[in-house]
Amino acid sequence: MSGTAPIKPLRLVAVAGGTHGNEMSGVTLVKHWLRDSTELLRDTFTAVPLLANPKATEKCVRYNEMDLNRCFTRDILFSSGSQDEPYEVKRAREINRVFGPRGSMNAYDMILDLHNTTSNMGICLIISEAHKPLEMHVCHYIQTHLPNFNPRIYVYMEHGSELYDLASVGKAGIGFELGPQPQGVVRGDLLQSMKTLVKVTLDFINQFNQGMEFPAFEADVYQRVGHVEFPLSSDGEVSAVVHPSLQDQDFSLLRPGDPMFLSLDDKIIPYAGDKPIYPVFINEAAYYEKNIAFIVVEKIQLSVPALSSTSQKVAS
């Protein structure tokens, strides 16, 4: 039978929220679990809640000095550090010490990281690379158990880029990205959806630990390949906004000639590429500072091998 080599049961599991301090589903759930972690208990393990950026959460801002979720690079994690570094750099090293170190035997087996976006991303599951069988099986399990959520799998690392996110500290890591939700707001519907996602993921891990086998499957993933920036006027100000017909159309094809931007003097700026693209994270608030109007992804079909744990023999 084709499959990956059996993996050890996952005992060390963390659920992070507040990696961005104004993404309120995760902030609210993690604060709740820090008071009462009953929902994180399973037969074979207990997940640990982590309020990742307490200072940003306190201020209800994305970050204090630097985006924490871009700080988990090799340079930052494995350099010695100094006194006057940004808060988030210190915090990234601290998280890596406790939940990693990344790449080591001691690292957590699985880290879930809870995010929100102002874009109409629906329920999006984020992994660093496509060829990660354990993560892909979690995503597939969510897709088959929560079909109404229509969860999509997004792969954030572009060709040649390196890991930088909090979840990468663990041996395995997945981000849950739910939207649309304004920064600083908790929507009850998304809060419930996020709770359900975490529940189903912990159920998967529990079944995996108890020796359940997960067969091979095929899946679509959306691989990040680039981004499109807002048009600027000569004085550096944004001169056009996302066209209303593109707004909220994340994961829908944008075809050559389709309206892409609307200038402030009411002119349509069409998409001028020569092949259709999939825009995602359309009009995300946090990307304005980088002048990013949306991210471009490619849809790829993958074959994922079967998965089993080393505890399988015990269960059979």
Added chain:
Amino acid sequence: MSGTAPIKPLRLVAVAGGTHGNEMSGVTLVKHWLRDSTELLRDTFTAVPLLANPKATEKCVRYNEMDLNRCFTRDILFSSGSQDEPYEVKRAREINRVFGPRGSMNAYDMILDLHNTTSNMGICLIISEAHKPLEMHVCHYIQTHLPNFNPRIYVYMEHGSELYDLASVGKAGIGFELGPQPQGVVRGDLLQSMKTLVKVTLDFINQFNQGMEFPAFEADVYQRVGHVEFPLSSDGEVSAVVHPSLQDQDFSLLRPGDPMFLSLDDKIIPYAGDKPIYPVFINEAAYYEKNIAFIVVEKIQLSVPALSSTSQKVAS
């Protein structure tokens, strides 16, 4: 014929945006008009664009030290001031000096102030008091010329409270409150709606200045009468969120027994009042710091007398 005494033509008109620096429709439009004010020209006057809180706009936050749109109180405007006051206090006095002083002959004839909300408020027209014929005529003109916008009139001053908003510096003032839109995001559809609202209002002023008469009418207004706070746990953290069935239902009746909040351990908290209420500004991001879950309004029907300008005789 019953009507108010004729009013002088309105020559001094300002359109403010960025009173809250992360409400991006107004910020974007006012920056655009500061570069090119063609859209603000009319035969009888030219409206002046005002970027009200440049420091908050620069940082893309609601305010720097204090909410500017709560600084236009008698105490602040008419005291002498000192060096170490918050930025917004100084800025409020400055705006009052240039566009007021409030209550004086020199004050601007009309100030429009452009706002966004994360709540599902649609197109909302905000005035300080219901008994303001000129403002009410502008609102009615918008309602009759833009019926698809379904614009509602909101009266913000509760019984016994005092003026505090930027628009109150003028002889007349109206806020345009458009939502839902996340903080820090420009939605193309709302940007276009706000542009249209300003256009139609300037058209009204131009017609008024040219001597057009506006007959009496009846109108519904929503008068603020109170607010409802989020439930808190013993440690002061929010213990429940707006119930999904109440979310986005601004201006719809909430009846006794209807779900109001959903606790973090999944219990429904119903509305326990003894008569139906109209919630508005449901789950507005900026009100979290005051722990306000929503504002309560009463629907009131008003009779508004006819309106004419002193230039009427010239035109007839």
